[in-house]
Amino acid sequence: MRRTEARELILLALYRREHLDFELEELFEEKDPGEQREYVMSTYRGIFEHIEEIDELLEARTVGWRLHRLGWIDRNILRLAAYEILYAEDVPPEVVINEAVELSKTYGTDHAPSFVNGILDRLLQAQRAGDQAAELDDT
Numbered sequence: 001m002r003r004t005e006a007r008e009l010i011l012l013a014l015y016r017r018e019h020l021d022f023e024l025e026e027l028f029e030e031k032d033p034g035e036q037r038e039y040v041m042s043t044y045r046g047i048f049e050h051i052e053e054i055d056e057l058l059e060a061r062t063v064g065w066r067l068h069r070l071g072w073i074d075r076n077i078l079r080l081a082a083y084e085i086l087y088a089e090d091v092p093p094e095v096v097i098n099e100a101v102e103l104s105k106t107y108g109t110d111h112a113p114s115f116v117n118g119i120l121d122r123l124l125q126a127q128r129a130g131d132q133a134a135e136l137d138d139t
Contacts, residue, residue, distance in 0.1 A: 003091075006036035007080060007099055010044050011107070014076040017048075047083045054082045061122040073107045074116060081120050085127060093124050 001009075009031060016022040024044055033040045047054065058078050059067040067075060081100035085093045097120045104112035 001034045001036045003036060003039065004099060004102070006033055006040050007103060009033055009040055010080055011076055011103060013044055014047070014079065015072055018072055018076070043080070043083060043088070046087055047079055050083060050087065051079070054079055054086070057123060058082055058119060061119050061126070071109070074104065074112055077103050077108070077116055078119055081116070082123055085120065085124055097121065097124065
């Protein structure tokens, strides 16, 4: 399984978690992530460990929209990508954003790709600005 497919699996798991009493291992019985198993598990769990912070950061960038009012696809694509931008050091943020846009093209509405891209771009710019401010404080 490629990382792109693993992200789709995480998106499915996030959906199920919103609507059902669900454990990630149940999904592994249906589809084995193979060499991506650790990535799927750590990313899925990491999203929920940081969900309040992620949701707060996303909501601050969804101008005119409350995060809970977004469709489940858009909301969970944003959560997945935000987690990777903020906490995963093994994937460049531009790749994360591109993957999120591709997921939204496949599973979202016609307007989802540009919406997802805009929100994640704002998040990335804010994170980079914060990193630069922290570097200046250290000097």
